[in-house]
Amino acid sequence: MNISKIIVLAAVLITISCQQEPPKRLGIIPEPAHIQYQDGYFEINEQTVIVIDESEDAKSIANELITFLKNQFSLSIEVSTTAQNNAIFLTKVGEQIKEGAYDLTVSKKGIAIRAGTYQGIFYGVQTIKQLLSPKNSIQKPILSLVTIKDAPEFKWRGMMLDVSRHFLPKDSVKQVIDILAMHKMNKFHWHLVDGIGWRIQIEKYPMLTQKGAWRKVKENRKPWEEFEVCEQNFDGEVYGGYYTKEDIKEIVAYAAERYIEVIPEIEMPGHSEAALQCYPEFMCKGVESTGVYCAGNDGAFTFLQNIITEVVELFPSQYLHIGGDEVGKEGWLQCSDCKQRMATENLKNADELQSYFVKRMEQFIHSKNKKLIGWDEILEGGLPERATVMSWRGVKGGIEAANEGHDVVMSPGSPCYFDHSQGSSEFEPPSWGGYNNLLKVYEFHPIPNEIAADKKHHILGGQANLWTEQITSLNHIQYMILPRISALSEALWTPSTQKNKEKFIDKLDVQFDRFQELGYEYATSSLTPNYQVSYDKTTQQFNLRLANELNRYEIRYTLDGSEPTLNSTVYTKPIRYTSPIHLHAVCFRNGEQTGYPLIKMFSTSFSDQCTITYTNAYNDAYSGGGAEALFDQKFAISRGDDPHWQGFKKDDFEVTIDLGSVSELSYIGLNFFQHIGSTSVMLPTNVSIAISKDGKNYLPVLNSAIETIEKRDPFIKRIETNFEKQKVGFIKIVAKNRGTLPEWHIRKGAAWIFVDELSIK
Incomplete structure (x- = not known):
């Protein structure tokens, strides 16, 4: 050959x-x-x-x-x-x-x-x-x-989806179930009822879907603000939707084919504005509506029992969730019927009245061969003997319930609330509450050490919760679920001895491709570059470190603010700089940009000798990190709970900054925050900036009236000024607080100013 x-x-x-x-x-x-x-x-x-x-x-x-x-x-x-x-x-x-x-x-x-x-x-x-x-x-x-x-480590591996605040069509619900099935999850907790929307057909009470499933859309108002039910054909903008009994049966059967148990939630006694606006005879009389069923009205119990009778016929699940959280009990203490109930039943306080309510409903639910499950507030006043607790306010309620011999599903807000943001980038889509990143979810273990050894079996498992205040579409739902549900699935399925974070991160590379193949919208927050700045006093250099959460894939960057490409510098070691830089960094996966960009301007003129004098003290609850928060190279994002914002209630933000030495400057800028929808933080009405070489004679370089913006969503406004280069040793900044919130604001009282990172060059 x-x-x-x-x-x-x-x-x-x-x-x-x-x-x-x-x-x-x-x-x-x-x-x-x-x-x-x-x-x-x-x-x-x-x-x-x-x-x-x-x-x-x-x-x-x-x-x-x-x-x-x-x-x-x-x-x-x-x-x-x-x-x-x-x-x-x-x-x-x-x-x-x-x-x-x-x-x-x-x-x-x-x-x-x-x-x-x-x-x-x-x-x-x-x-x-x-x-x-x-x-x-x-x-x-x-x-x-x-x-x-x-084999799964835990038998409860679930996710809750809220369809009350924003309705999700039937076929979209099925897609959510598909995502759970591919992750071997077995519980779908369906939050069908809440204060601002009733989503399930009840034949005995047709008004629940004729009106309770629809709400008036009001300009510059969130759905829960001035909530008002209406008919679908109301002459005006209307939002809503509901599932017929046939829809419910179809979805339950679809889930059953994928071995997922669908657990309905019918909220009581609170979070019930939609139902009570349709049937006001079941709320407390002579009391301002609090969205709470009257615990002294036997008719309210009959109403709920009739609803449950129809609900249990649709759901083979052994559980029925009653909510039971955040009950506004003050109305009960003013209601003559509720006070009579407390006297008749020898109840000492509103907590015990809530316990009476829950126990009475549990007896009826048990008569229907179902188990009552509720949020951990049902512990208040005493639990029904057979109740299961879903612990969301941390794990304390779950520990208490398990040690008392009750079954528990652990679902603490941290890290199991998937409506919370999963990345710290200002480009993240709207979210609610705190911050639960991917690996934080992966580290979740539902059995705390405080549970007695002979009670650990009462921890059934855990679940994620996705509330939809800020979420209006299937794509956004997928984004908030993925890839965090991958992390949760391994946390609940895999024995802790077999869990390996580094291996999980490697597997995500394959999982991301699967999501793309299936057409799912998934978050790349874990691939977004994060930063950390330190200052070396010996070399008088700044060190900028970059990394993403997964510590995978290459990060490319520029220092002049231009968008990085595959030809840009690859980050391999800390970036050292002695003059201002305008960083633009991006993660690349398989040759394509992924995640959000990191775009920041880092200053260098703030030396160890730099001091700041406040005319008005910042609020202790919103210190931003202290006196040096304005130039600590930690940029706050557009969230009111970001710890880097420095807050001033009613007072002006007025500071004088002694740079400690004289530098040639031509630019000064700083950020202000506003979020009318959820906070009292508004933009200042005017910002002035003046500079001085000696701290005595100041030259104004900016005096700008700030337009009032009635935008409800959170945003950051950059206030900046460019001027002819000159020697500067001192900077004086005044931002005028409007003092009192305007009449059109959803809140009343004092206005706040939130300010952060001062950049100079």
Whole structure:
């Protein structure tokens, strides 16, 4: 054989080898309890069959796998009930160690998924789908030989979706359920009812959806401000929607096919404005409406019991959630019927009256063969004997309930509220509340140390909650869920001994591609560059460090404010600078920009000798970090709870800055914040800036009246001035506070000014 033929043959063998090589980018999320790879592979081909029993469950699961292989690889395979080689066996066996457990084996002869339940088989198929996706890295249906023994650590792995504040169409709800299913989540808590929207058809009380499902849209008002129900055909802008009983049945069946239990929430006794505006006879009489059912009115209990009777017929779930949180009890203490109830039942206070309310409803719910579950406020005044607690105000309520022998679902606001922001960039979409980043979710463990050893079994698991004050679309919902639900799924499924943060981060690279392939909108907040600045007194240099949350992928940057490209400098070590820089940094993944940009101007003229004198003291609750907050190189973002804002209540912001030495300057700028929708913080009415070389003779370089902006959403306004370069040792800044909030503002009282980072160059 001559050398040319040898080369050709070698090339063919190499090509075949490469074509048959199992995929390298394996990323199973959540991580299995046990996984072991062997040498070799199995390829699914046209002759492969899926072997199942004759049950409808098995056929449904097999059809999901058939559809996946058809869409992913244009591969059509058949189903059989007869065992054979070259097959995918979906086998339900008699024994079951743990709910949802499954064994998966890939051998040279085929694939075998064995489980004690069809739910376990379904989870095994989800793992197969992950082993064969995404398309960009797996061209053929080839699997490495592997043995997986898997089972969930916790039996409650859920997510709550609020559709009251903003309604989500039926097909969009199904897409949310699909996301939960691919992550092996098994509970969908459906927040159907709240103060500003009733979303479920109740035949006995048609006004609940004729009016309670619709609200008047009022200019410059959030949905919950001056809330008012109306008919759908009201002459004016209307928002709303609801699910018919047929819609509910369809969604519940859709979830059941994916082994997800749908748990309805019917709020009581508070958060009930929508219902009570339709049926005001069930609120306290002679009391300003607080959106709370009258606990002294037997008719209110009959009303709720009739509703529950219809609800439980639609939901096979063993649980019914009653809410029970944030009840405005002051109305009860003014209501003659409630005071009579307290006297008759020998109740000492409003907490005990709430406990009476919850216990009475629990007895009825129990008579319907359901379990009552509520937010941790139902602990106030005493829990019903059979109640399950969902702990959201931290974990304290859950600890108390579990130690008393009650079942608990841990869902603390930190880190389980997915309506909270997941990144610190000013470019993040609107969010609510605090800040829960991806890896913070990954570190979540639902069993606190304070729970007694013999009570730990009462912790059923955990769930995420997605409230929709700021969220109006499916894309935004997907963004807030993904990839945090990936982190939560591993936190709740994978044994803590098997969890590995670095491995999870590596797997996210594959998961991101899966999301893209499925057309999901997902957050790249964890890829957005963050910064940290330090000052070296010895070298008199500033050091700027860049990193993203995952500490993955390259960051490229410029120092002149221009947008980085693939030709820009790659960040590899701290950036040292002695003169002002205008940083623009971006993360690149697979050669494309990802995440949000980091764009900041960093000054250098604030030396150790720099001092600041305040005419009016900043508020202690909003110090921004103290006297040096204005030039600490930590930029506040457009959130009122950002700790870097410095706040002044009613007083002007008036400071004199001694730079400690004379520098040549030509620019001064600083940021002000406003958020009318949720705070009393407004822009100043006027800003003046003056400069001086000696601290005695000042030259004005800015005196600007600031336009009043009635925009409700949060924003930052940059106030800046450019002037002819000159020597400056002192800067004086005055921002006039309007003092009192204007009449059109949703709040009353004193106005605030929030100010941050002063930049000079």
